[in-house]
Amino acid sequence: MKTTYREAMRAAMRDAMQRDERVFLMGEDVGRYGGGFAVSLGLLEEFGPQRVRDTPLSEAGFVGAGIGAALGGMRPIVEVMTVNFSLLALDQIVNNAATLLHMSGGQFSVPLVIRMTTGGGRQLAAQHSHSLEGWLAHIPGLRVVAPATLEDARGMLWTALEDPDPVLIFEHGSLYNVAGELADEAGPVDIDRAAVRRAGADVSLITYGGTLPTVLAAADALAASGIDAEVLDLRTLRPLDDAAILATVAKTHRAVVVDEGWRSGSLSAEVSARITESAFYDLDAPVGRVCSEEVPVPYAKHLEEAALPSAERVVAAARVAVGEAVGEAVGPRA
Amino acid sequence: MTPPMTAEERAALIAARPDRTLDLLRQMLRVRRLEERCVELYSASKIRGFLHVYIGEEAVAAGVMSVLGPDDAVVATYREHGHALLRGVPASAIMAEMYGHAEGCCRGRGGSMHLFDAGTRFYGGNAIVAGGLPLAVGLALADKMLGRDRVTACFFGEGAMAEGEFHESLNLAALWDLPVLFCCENNLYAMGTALERSESQTDLALKAAAYEVASWAVDGMDVLAVEEAARRAVDAVRSGGGPHFLEFRTYRFRAHSMFDPERYREKAEVEHWMERDPIASLKVELEASGHLDEAVWASLSREVDAEVDAAVEFAEAGTLEPVAELARFVHSERGTP
Secondary structure, eight states: OEEEHHHHHHHHHHHHHHHOTTEEEEETTSSSSOOTTSTTTTHHHHHOTTTEEEOOSOHHHHHHHHHHHHHTTOEEEEEEEEHHHHGGGHIIIIIIITTHHHHTTTSOOOOOEEEEEEOOOSSOGGGTOOOOHHHHTTSTTOEEEOOOSHHHHHHHHHHHHHSSSOEEEEEEGGGTTOEEEOOTTOOOOOSSOOEEEEOOSSEEEEEOGGGHHHHHHHHHHHHHTTOOEEEEEOOEEESOOHHHHHHHHHHHSOEEEEEEEESTTOHHHHHHHHHHHHHGGGOSSOOEEEEEOSSOOOSSHHHHHHHSOOHHHHHHHHHHHTTSSOOOOSSTTO | OOOOOOHHHHHHHHHHOHHHHHHHHHHHHHHHHHHHHHHHHHHTTSSOSOOOOOTTOHHHHHHHHTTOOTTOEEEEOSSOHHHHHHHTOOHHHHHHHHTTOTTSTTTTSSOTTOOOBTTTTEEEEOOSTTTHHHHHHHHHHHHHHTTOOOOEEEEEEGGGGGSHHHHHHHHHHHHTTOOEEEEEEEOSEETTEEHHHHOSOOOHHHHHHTTTOEEEEEETTOHHHHHHHHHHHHHHIIIIIOOEEEEEEOOOOSOSSTTOOOTTSOHHHHHHHHTTOHHHHHHHHHHHTTSOOHHHHHHHHHHHHHHHHHHHHHHHTOOOOOGGGTTTTSSOOTTOO
């Protein structure tokens, strides 16, 4: 069937609420408004106000209430409008959701799913555009996933709800309108493994979430000039699928990590470090990185475009990795 | 503040149920003696980390816990040894936890500030001020959605009322009409910051009432007053009356933690409050009314000491969690929910 990422996500929520009475959705404007990004449009009418709950603007309050409801036997889906807003709930996510199982010596698990929008590209400037999933992927006790395809938008939620521990789902805002074919029988997918989205032999382009389409476009451009790139979609940002990362590097011997987060202290840094720790002797070139420029994401279109990873920058980095171009000295702009 | 009972009313109450009153005394004493021993053990380096004792405030936990049912939930703070004990967590498991032993209620991963117990629905042990309030709201939400007539009692200090999570939680609980009993333990100091130095409105019940939450101030040094107020509030919450807020006016006799030189308050103030010691006061009252004599007190006291001795013995005999188990409980093991 023809669908969009947004509709796939909505179908996943509808499916989950039909499957399990304990599942409910809460967040800012998820009900009458239909969701800040219209993901939950129509669910209030279908499931009623008990299961599709509009909350006040209280990120810490309703995320914490989601944790409590999970402790109390429910399976909440909490929607936070953007990852920037989730900073108001970091206390609950990091100090409670991630720690309660461990601190209680295994007594209290928190089967909670938190969905939030991430990323730039929509001229929303520095308080709605950041990619902070790497921060949350730093935290033990959380599972962090980033659906980048229609299959994953449709399938990751149910698997996340079946996880006894908290799962954060990052939905890149630029993906909601992505349209395509989805199998009618599409359903739950694993949330453990990375996936090769394009097989190739010359260089591995490793990415996730909103930059997957950018990287696939770059791979097409590289193919046109005779460079056969493999594209690995990490899918799960915590725990990272080390085996898949090492396998692609063992195959191509060259890697470029593409991450919309900032380069310093980023997920791309983690992936790069793991490659050098475990596959150093497989490498024929230094690991390259394409990340956001180290600035708060600006409003003006040309400035925002310059700040975010682009297919051109991915192509350039891949050409350096395969030795067809000379890399710039690694520095703040690299 | 709920009007204090007259002397006649108190005497009648005690006379009507001397055993229950005596039990409240026993419960407070259990907390007092356990914590006095904790302080000694801290000085002996048996307990490490932070240790916050509740000495002086026992009437609050004793009164509230006495009116909760087994299916109710409790969310407490980092000054929660007494709450855990009176909720039914064995003193031995609490003490072993403070020793950092595998036999502790959290297998040595929580320590003094993070006691948890699934069996008694004791949800911590929350060491982020006000961080437990949203959890309580969520527990109550689950109860409401699942049609269970349970109450979640959430304890916090008056310092929490300056945090955003307090305001968000009261608003949400009132908006959704959730069965939460908010128990503010107003001991007048948020660590070392006095109430009037941190709150524009020091009438805390008035502040809570702004959220359309039924709110009262209660003498937190009087266990009978606490019990009475908590009983009424719990009954109201359980029967669908929505969230309630009780401000218990109390006082911490000891330092904030073991590292607190107490520069921020006068000795005279502490001494003044110690004259209202909830245990000593009730003991005098029971003696005066003929329901407690030397022999009964000695036996009660022996019994409580024996419990504490046994807890220490249990903790001393405890074992260390193998380091090989370090990474357990970061994620659930297969088979858990």
